[in-house]
Amino acid sequence: MEINASKRGPRLHVKLVGELDHHSAEQTRNMLDTLLKDITVRDLTIDLSGVSFMDSAGLGVILGRYRILSMRGGHLTVTGMSGAIDKIFRMSGVYAIVDRV
Amino acid sequence: MDNWMELTFPSLSINEGFARSATAAFAALLDPTIDELSDLRTAVSEAVTNAIIHAYGNDRSAMITLRCEAEGKKLRVTVKDTGCGIADIELARRPFYTSKPELERSGMGFAVMEAFTDSLEIESAPGEGTTVIMEKELGRASGN
Numbered sequence A: 001m002e003i004n005a006s007k008r009g010p011r012l013h014v015k016l017v018g019e020l021d022h023h024s025a026e027q028t029r030n031m032l033d034t035l036l037k038d039i040t041v042r043d044l045t046i047d048l049s050g051v052s053f054m055d056s057a058g059l060g061v062i063l064g065r066y067r068i069l070s071m072r073g074g075h076l077t078v079t080g081m082s083g084a085i086d087k088i089f090r091m092s093g094v095y096a097i098v099d100r101v
Numbered sequence B: 001m002d003n004w005m006e007l008t009f010p011s012l013s014i015n016e017g018f019a020r021s022a023t024a025a026f027a028a029l030l031d032p033t034i035d036e037l038s039d040l041r042t043a044v045s046e047a048v049t050n051a052i053i054h055a056y057g058n059d060r061s062a063m064i065t066l067r068c069e070a071e072g073k074k075l076r077v078t079v080k081d082t083g084c085g086i087a088d089i090e091l092a093r094r095p096f097y098t099s100k101p102e103l104e105r106s107g108m109g110f111a112v113m114e115a116f117t118d119s120l121e122i123e124s125a126p127g128e129g130t131t132v133i134m135e136k137e138l139g140r141a142s143g144n
């Protein structure tokens, strides 16, 4: 997984490029959590427009980061979902807790 | 049965992507739509990942078998492991149920397989491994 991050104040924008499955989940999780060690980050946007594949393992990564942010009173936004990713997010109720753009 | 293929590979996570690609390559012979191929890749990935994560513990040399069978426009995909098996299949199928919440599993794998295919069948017993059988009709949008 390739990850491109830019930060402005409390906002962190992260673009993921690659396939988000169980194989890449741990590396992706570690990279995101390294960025989230900066406790000034309150609003994380994950741009999925470069993610050509995601399954429930990827869903776990997204929801795990949501938990970290909500514990510090922050929140998570997702953007750039393909039709398949959108379908997984919808069926698992992600949009009730995570914003979409 | 018109055509079929079978692959056996060790339970390494790198084979999740391989299994998706191999299934998509076989399915492409049935003239599927892009969306159908995408659904199929997701469903196969869920089944193979489950075998890797749940069936064999930390044993990475245990084998997984992926079988694809074509019959007319219908594709049947079978993912088989010889691991620990599932004691309560009904519970395992339930959306959000996971036996490994500590690993950030969402418990949506079987629900995704069900949503992304036409039918999902699970054969499993403790100590006897698990076989997941999914069927999907392809090429619907093209009308032939």
Ligand SMILES: Nc1ncnc2c1ncn2[C@@H]1O[C@H](COP(=O)(O)OP(=O)(O)OP(=O)(O)O)[C@@H](O)[C@H]1O
Pocket: A056, A057, A060, B046, B050, B051, B054, B055, B081, B083, B084, B085, B086, B092, B093, B097, B098, B099, B100, B104, B105, B106, B107, B108, B109, B110, B111, B130
């Ligand atoms: N091949 C298998 N061998 C043994 N147990 C399995 C197997 N596949 C699934 N299970 C059991 O069924 C449960 C539900 O599987 P499911 O794929 O729905 O969720 P998960 O794998 O736990 O989480 P997720 O798929 O969202 O990462 C698993 O937690 C596991 O206990």
Ligand SMILES: [Mg+2]
Pocket: A056, B046, B049, B050, B108, B109, B110
């Ligand atoms: Mg699973």
